[in-house]
Amino acid sequence: MSDSEDDRRESSDTASGEGEADSEAAADGPERGRIAAAAEDVRRPLPSLLRDGGRGNLRWLGAGAASSVAAQFLSNLDMFIVGLAFDAMFNGMSYDLPLVPAGWIPADPTGMLAFTVALLVGLKLVDMTFGIFAEYALFLFAQRTLHRIRVDAFDRVQRLDMGFFDTQQTGEVMSVLNNDVNSLEQFLEVGPNLGVVAVAMFASSVVYMALLNWQLALISVAVAPVLLAANVWFGARHEARNDDVREETGILNALLETNISGIQTVKAFGGERHETERVTDRSATHRTASWRAHMVGVGHQPALRMLAGVAFVATLFVGTEWAIDSRFWLFPGTITAGELVPFMYYTQQLVMPVRFLAWVTGLYKGATSSAKRILGVQRMEPPREEGRTELVDPEGRVEYEDVSFAYPGTDERVLSDIDLDVEPGETVGLVGETGAGKSTLLKLLQAYYDPGEGSVRVDGTDVREITRDSLRTSIGYVAQDPFLFTGTIRENIAYAVSEADRREASEDASSAEQDSAGRSSGRSPREDGDSRERGDPTDEDIEAAAREAGAHEFIGDLEKGYDAEVGERGVMLSGGQRQRIALARVLLADPPMFIFDEATSHVDNRTEVLIQRSLDAVTEDRTTFVVAHRLSTVRDADRIVVMDDGRIVEQGTHDELLDLDGKYADLWKVQVGAVGT
Numbered sequence: 072m073s074d075s076e077d078d079r080r081e082s083s084d085t086a087s088g089e090g091e092a093d094s095e096a097a098a099d100g101p102e103r104g105r106i107a108a109a110a111e112d113v114r115r116p117l118p119s120l121l122r123d124g125g126r127g128n129l130r131w132l133g134a135g136a137a138s139s140v141a142a143q144f145l146s147n148l149d150m151f152i153v154g155l156a157f158d159a160m161f162n163g164m165s166y167d168l169p170l171v172p173a174g175w176i177p178a179d180p181t182g183m184l185a186f187t188v189a190l191l192v193g194l195k196l197v198d199m200t201f202g203i204f205a206e207y208a209l210f211l212f213a214q215r216t217l218h219r220i221r222v223d224a225f226d227r228v229q230r231l232d233m234g235f236f237d238t239q240q241t242g243e244v245m246s247v248l249n250n251d252v253n254s255l256e257q258f259l260e261v262g263p264n265l266g267v268v269a270v271a272m273f274a275s276s277v278v279y280m281a282l283l284n285w286q287l288a289l290i291s292v293a294v295a296p297v298l299l300a301a302n303v304w305f306g307a308r309h310e311a312r313n314d315d316v317r318e319e320t321g322i323l324n325a326l327l328e329t330n331i332s333g334i335q336t337v338k339a340f341g342g343e344r345h346e347t348e349r350v351t352d353r354s355a356t357h358r359t360a361s362w363r364a365h366m367v368g369v370g371h372q373p374a375l376r377m378l379a380g381v382a383f384v385a386t387l388f389v390g391t392e393w394a395i396d397s398r399f400w401l402f403p404g405t406i407t408a409g410e411l412v413p414f415m416y417y418t419q420q421l422v423m424p425v426r427f428l429a430w431v432t433g434l435y436k437g438a439t440s441s442a443k444r445i446l447g448v449q450r451m452e453p454p455r456e457e458g459r460t461e462l463v464d465p466e467g468r469v470e471y472e473d474v475s476f477a478y479p480g481t482d483e484r485v486l487s488d489i490d491l492d493v494e495p496g497e498t499v500g501l502v503g504e505t506g507a508g509k510s511t512l513l514k515l516l517q518a519y520y521d522p523g524e525g526s527v528r529v530d531g532t533d534v535r536e537i538t539r540d541s542l543r544t545s546i547g548y549v550a551q552d553p554f555l556f557t558g559t560i561r562e563n564i565a566y567a568v569s570e571a572d573r574r575e576a577s578e579d580a581s582s583a584e585q586d587s588a589g590r591s592s593g594r595s596p597r598e599d600g601d602s603r604e605r606g607d608p609t610d611e612d613i614e615a616a617a618r619e620a621g622a623h624e625f626i627g628d629l630e631k632g633y634d635a636e637v638g639e640r641g642v643m644l645s646g647g648q649r650q651r652i653a654l655a656r657v658l659l660a661d662p663p664m665f666i667f668d669e670a671t672s673h674v675d676n677r678t679e680v681l682i683q684r685s686l687d688a689v690t691e692d693r694t695t696f697v698v699a700h701r702l703s704t705v706r707d708a709d710r711i712v713v714m715d716d717g718r719i720v721e722q723g724t725h726d727e728l729l730d731l732d733g734k735y736a737d738l739w740k741v742q743v744g745a746v747g748t
């Protein structure tokens with residue numbers, strides 16, 4: 072790291088703050104994010120994160136640091152040798168070098184010069200070798216550690232309970248995975264090396280100064296504690312404000328992301344100007360936080376340079392007086408010109424390490440705030456304990472016993488005293504007014520949340536005791552607004568099977584000797600004697616699933632057919648088309664149970680009837696829940712369960728419920744137009 076690079080960085084830092092003083096007025100105090108707050112009590116977040124992320128690679132950190140120290144000591148040795156050589160060549164003093172046999176050193180000045188040049192070239196080669204190895208080892212440590220931290224953080228987020236995502240803005244989580252991991256990267260890529268270089272440069276300069284003249288060294292080094300204290304003082308003030316900047320970045324990101332995701336709604340309501348104003352306000356708060364963070368640091372570098380300059384001038388003054396008069400004021404001392412020249416060089420060398428340290432400290436502080444937030448993600452509402460029982464080929468008996476539930480963080484019960492037994496292979500229609508609790512009931516079956524009271528069982532086992540993986544892959548779930556991944560229609564349909572197979576493949580790999588029959592549900596399309604590779608369903612499988620889902624026809628009309636791109640989140644398809652792709656996706660996965668939560672609500676009546684016919688065949692032997700507002704969708708279900716305000720109020724077949732003339736009958740009459748709403 073050169074001096075000029077350092078200067079460039081300083082000047083760009085200061086330039087960005089010009090003219091911002093007025094923005095202080097716009098500060099309305101950043102909202103402290105819950106993510107950072109969760110790790111507020113960790114005393115040393117960065118070391119704790121690095122210890123964990125760097126496990127297995129700490130030896131590279133040690134080896135790199137040792138090499139870097141060796142390189143710095145070798146690099147600073149040259150001026151020491153030059154000083155001795157000058158005194159020997161010009162002042163006739165003896166040319167003694169530690170570890171070098173006296174017989175090797177020529178007696179004449181020309182020979183001494185040739186010997187010195189050869190020695191310096193040799194030293195530079197060794198110095199270079201150590202330097203290269205240090206860069207290699209420290210970068211290796213940084214990249215491996217960062218890779219692990221990034222993947223661990225992502226994995227943590229993936230595993231967090233749905234309750235976390237209900238209450239946490241996705242933009243803030245994205246900011247941790249993105250900005251905070253990047254800030255850690257910035258630190259890791261330069262921090263360890265620069266930190267070690269700074270310390271080794273400082274230590275080697277002090278050692279060589281002490282060897283040359285320890286009394287004068289005391290004067291030069293006296294300023295060091297003041298330099299370090301100034302460094303710590305500036306750094307501490309910077310840290311608190313840096314936290315605010317990161318919080319603000321997270322909040323701003325959340326706002327931007329929500330806005331862009333909902334851009335159609337914004338436009339539909341002509342809300343562009345309002346949205347821009349909101350972003351302007353938030354961005355002003357962010358600018359203020361950055362400005363405040365920057366302002367505490369403007370005096371940092373200049374103050375360090377000034378203090379180091381004082382040490383340099385004092386050493387020059389005293390040293391030169393000693394060289395001329397062997398006395399400065401009351402203090403006697405001697406030093407040769409050959410010693411004074413390298414001495415002044417080393418005094419200059421004291422400035423750079425402290426400036427490096429200031430820089431590393433800045434990066435360290437930034438990385439500390441980021442580490443706090445990364446640790447915060449890890450400590451947010453830890454995922455609930457997961458069961459250990461594997462659900463293998465479930466029959467599909469589902470029982471809700473006395474289930475009551477309120478969403479985490481709320482007191483309001485959305486399900487009360489639910490008792491429901493569903494026979495294997497039964498198709499249950501769930502109906503009820505909006506907000507009645509239908510989707511929530513099914514979320515408990517998939518163990519996205521635990522019931523507050525009572526239990527939900529599949530084949531007699533409480534879902535809390537079943538591994539989430541085996542539970543959720545046993546239930547094919549299609550939502551009203553299914554998510555499609557950017558990619559082709561083929562890739563989107565293949566997703567569920569590829570995922571299931573990948574999982575199975577990795578499980579098989581870890582238990583290679585076990586029964587090669589695996590734990591397939593017995594209903595997989597693979598059973599049809601096809602020869603496709605794992606994770607790679609054949610075109611015929613995909614097409615068959617698309618036909619069952621009523622999607623094949625419209626896919627055939629697309630210019631690229633199954634290879635047509637669906638756009639981000641499937642924006643290039645209509646709502647009904649997206650639903651049919653999502654249906655094809657679960658049909659291809661071929662699970663033993665199904666949940667269709669308004670899965671055909673965007674599809675026209677005629678298409679729905681066609682889909683219904685093929686679904687009837689597929690779901691005949693499998694436990695299936697169908698949530699629908701359009702009652703014709705569930706009319707033929709084995710049983711219809713009517714919910715109201717979190718309770719089951721009626722159940723029976725369509726005809727039985729009409730005879731009952733209760734809630735269902737009312738809903739039906741409204742839909743067939745027999746009565747007004």
Ligand SMILES: Nc1ncnc2c1ncn2[C@@H]1O[C@H](COP(=O)(O)OP(=O)(O)OP(=O)(O)O)[C@@H](O)[C@H]1O
Nearest residue numbers: 237478481485503504505506507508509510511512
């Ligand atoms: N993540 C959540 N956090 C807090 N409350 C929630 C959450 N999701 C749903 N609710 C509340 O739970 C209640 C039941 O919602 P649910 O989605 O189960 O109803 P629903 O019958 O499926 O409605 P709809 O027919 O409109 O889909 C509603 O009052 C809703 O506001």
